[in-house]
Amino acid sequence: MNLQGKVAIVTGSGRGLGLAYAQDLAAHGAKVVINDIDEATAASAVESITSAGGEAVALVGAVxxxxTANALVAKAVDTWGRLDILVTNAGVLRDTVLWKMSDEDFDLVINVHLRGTFTCVRAAATHMREQGEGGRIITIGSPTGQFGNFGQTNYAAAKAGIVGMTRTWALELARAGITANSVIPVAATSMTESVPFLKEYTDALAAGDPLPPFARKELGFGTPQDVAGLVTFLASDEAAEITGQAIGIGGDRLALYSHPTMIVTEIADNGWTAESIAAVWADKFAADQQSVGEKIPAPPSA
Incomplete structure (x- = not known):
């Protein structure tokens, strides 16, 4: 998986998943622009790559x-003369239930995740099209965007929107040879530390202990390094025919998500009224109503 000669931007790559993506891309030969809001964190990430023989520079700023989007593209182009890969990883959380969520909590998460993805992809895609050699757009979704999650109105909206935008970009950018895919990661990061059912596993990793097979296989939960290989694969020439997909990864599990599709249809001559819908709903639709929230498997009994 050779990325020699390729240049990548990874937003939010000072630590956690973003750093793992950047390090793996660099280990496979890509030159990487690190992005973080903290200068010292960004500098440490750059050092972790250059000390291992890779090439990296930093651009400090909030997406x-x-x-900021234009500055990131300019940093890549001014430093190495091109841009081939964009990974939009930067994110924040402001979790609370709907009736307690402030405008500020909603707007911050939407601005960083959704608008930040949009502005960065717009800037990168514009340059890639002008460059004329194709490219790779890799956005980062979440199971919350696929299933919903209690207390995450803002995050669910942003992550679902990111996957929707990515499918649209796959259509719009195809003629330019630019692919667009979403990665749906599950890994131990600062964003998963507060998830109650994952606590014993995040504690185990913090203590340097291996995760049990149930966590890695059934929950698909592991380390940021377990996710990074998918990003590198999607950035490579091997993935040139893959676009518009939402692909999950975590621990030992790799999964392809379905696109939304109509699962039950009925036809009524001259259209539907409220009464005619009520008349058929129980027999024709009720059994296929979709669940909400991710269904977490029960751990094996002790």
């Missing part, structure tokens, strides 16, 4: 604005 969301057009200015």
């Amino acid at each position: 969301g604005s057009t200015e």
Whole structure:
């Protein structure tokens, strides 16, 4: 999996999943622009790559604005003359139930995740099209965006929106040879530390203990390094024919998500009224109503 000569931007790559993506891309030969809001964190990430023989530079700034997006692309192009790969990883959480969520909590998460993905992809895709050699757009979704999750109105909206935008970009960018895919990761990061059913596993990793097979296989939960290989694969020439997909990874599990599709249809001559819908719902539709929230398997009994 050779990425020699390729240049990548990874937003939110000072630590956690973003750093794992950047390090793996660099280990496979890509030159990487690190992005973080903290200068020392960004510098440490760059050092972790250069000390291992890779090439990396940093651009400090919060994603969301057009200015930051343009600065990231300019950093890549000014430093190495090109841009081939964009990974939009930057994110924040402001979790609380709907009736307690403030405008500020909603707007911050939407701005960083959704608008930040949009502005960065717009800037990168514009340059890739002008460059004329194709490219790779890799956005980061979440199981919350696929299933919903209690207390995460803002995050669910952003992550679902990211996958929707990515499918649209796959259509719009195909003629330019640019692929667009979403990665749905599950890994131990600062964002999963507060998830109650994962606590024993995050504690185990923090203590340096191996995860049990149930966590790695049934829950698909592991380390950021377990996710990074999918990002590198999607950035490579091997994935040139893969676009518009939502692909999950975590621990030992790799999964392809379905696109939304109509699962039950009925036809009524001259259209439907409220009364005619009520008349058929129980027999024709009720059994196929979809669940909400991710269904977590029960751990094996002790």
